[in-house]
Amino acid sequence: MSSIESLLRAATLPESPSARLDAEWLLAAALGKPTSYLRTWPEREVPADCEARFVADLARRRLGEPIAYILGRQGFWCLDLEVAPHTLIPRPDTELLVETALRLLPATPIDVLDLGTGTGAIALALAHDRPNWSVTGVDRIPEAVTLAARNTARLQLANARFLESQWFSALGGQRYAMIVSNPPYVRACDPHLRQGDLRFEPGSALVAGEDGLADIRQIVSSAPDHLSLGGWLLLEHGYDQADDVRRLLAARGFADVHSCKDLGGHERVSLGRWS
The missing domain is CATH 3.40.50.150 (Vaccinia Virus protein VP39)
Incomplete structure (x- = not known):
């Protein structure tokens, strides 16, 4: 198993101007945690199933698919909305x-x-x-x-x-x-x-x-x-x-x-x- 920090360091998103933030959102979603968890516990190991989801979602993002569609959520005003x-x-x-x-x-x-x-x-x-x-x-x-x-x-x-x-x-x-x-x-x-x-x-x-x-x-x-x-x-x-x-x-x-x-x-x- 890989640690949170090692996965984020290895994440490459050449098309995205916010590559690190994109990777954090995707990994947090895979773990079912807020992004603050990643920064608080960077040394924690990521379960294999969560890592597999993160790798798959990262591949979608590399192809340019919007983060909102991958996560199925987008913030607007003060609301958290489902998107598709x-x-x-x-x-x-x-x-x-x-x-x-x-x-x-x-x-x-x-x-x-x-x-x-x-x-x-x-x-x-x-x-x-x-x-x-x-x-x-x-x-x-x-x-x-x-x-x-x-x-x-x-x-x-x-x-x-x-x-x-x-x-x-x-x-x-x-x-x-x-x-x-x-x-x-x-x-x-x-x-x-x-x-x-x-x-x-x-x-x-x-x-x-x-x-x-x-x-x-x-x-x-x-x-x-x-x-x-x-x-x-x-x-x-x-x-x-x-x-x-x-x-x-x-x-x-x-x-x-x-x-x-x-x-x-x-x-x-x-x-x-x-x-």
Whole structure:
């Protein structure tokens, strides 16, 4: 048997900018321990079955598979979420959408809709921080809806629910005080689709036509039929798409149209109020 430290020293991940941290996460998961255990007991020997799992997971990571898919978990907001290859991996950038939504409306009871919910990350973050909000998440992929429901049950959030729906198709005449979405917005020709984690994530959740705006156009066009008077539509988009998204919102009749910047100074969320 090998020690914790010897396994970590031998771990090589040439494609990863965080090789040591990746190896620590994988070994901790194989042992069923927190990463702090590795640093506290580096001389401890690793059982053969745990070492075998670590070696297998390390091989997957060497091929570029995202850590989140290997571990089946990803942190988002203050939540620990189950993830799977049929959903996007929740990213810190999307927390700007959550922050904006939480600032926009009070904690009084309202109905909120999350379009293209995936793991349920956005919906569950809002439901967690606003217990009086009733949050519905929809996704066209049945497996994503099932996964989001599992996350809800594990987090014990009674004010969130998930439905299978192609955007608004299954919602009838229901109206909401707020609609949020992190829809596909990557251009079909974007070279990043062949790099890093994106190679392993579902293309249907990333790509939206030649200009990346096909799904945003559809959402902006249909959202007024599902917004209460004065309700807000919030959209995450690419770092260079804010001007286009603001024009789409204004042309559809939304008021108070503006964008919010991320920590890097890029406009990544645009929103408008239906009046």
